[in-house]
Amino acid sequence: MDQERSEFGFPRTTCSCSACANNCRNLPGMLIPDDVPRIARHLGYTDVMEFSRENLLASPGAIVLRDNQQVRIPTLVPQRGADGACKFLQNDICTIHSVSPYGCAFFSEHESRTVGDKKSILGLVHITRDHETNGRYSRIWSMLDSTNMKAIPPETIRQRMNETPAYSG
Numbered sequence: 001m002d003q004e005r006s007e008f009g010f011p012r013t014t015c016s017c018s019a020c021a022n023n024c025r026n027l028p029g030m031l032i033p034d035d036v037p038r039i040a041r042h043l044g045y046t047d048v049m050e051f052s053r054e055n056l057l058a059s060p061g062a063i064v065l066r067d068n069q070q071v072r073i074p075t076l077v078p079q080r081g082a083d084g085a086c087k088f089l090q091n092d093i094c095t096i097h098s099v100s101p102y103g104c105a106f107f108s109e110h111e112s113r114t115v116g117d118k119k120s121i122l123g124l125v126h127i128t129r130d131h132e133t134n135g136r137y138s139r140i141w142s143m144l145d146s147t148n149m150k151a152i153p154p155e156t157i158r159q160r161m162n163e164t165p166a167y168s169g
Helices: 018-026 035-042 048-055 113-132 136-146 154-163
Strands: 056-066 069-078
Touching (some): 035 136, 056 136
8 A cells, every 4th residue: 555545634644663663562553444454455365354353353442422421432453462562563563554554554652632632533433433334344343352352451551551661662
């Protein structure tokens, strides 16, 4: 894929500094519905479900406020190695960089929280729409969840990152 990829009007980020790569080592980014078939094709899969079983996890997802109540939006994330790093991170290089997930390719440690939040919301709206229509993303998430292929909740990982020097990169 090309470096000029854009999603929701945002250009792909280009930074690969250690601060940005720290997320790859600890908290790989979420996929949006369009990511799944694109990454599967790139890796040579013809069956998206097979790709998902072999490479993704069902994350409980982001906690958001909806009608003044906290709710979760279930997301798909890359599987992790024994060290907790994204399975696609090999020797500190992303093996799927050209087609990396939205939650990786469009976020930077150097952007404002406001911009990052706006990007997150747009991705989560897209995921929510898929869940509301029982789309493929939702079905993949349910399949992974039902087979106990679950990610650690992101807030747990963030807490560990804040408490443990080893998570700082």
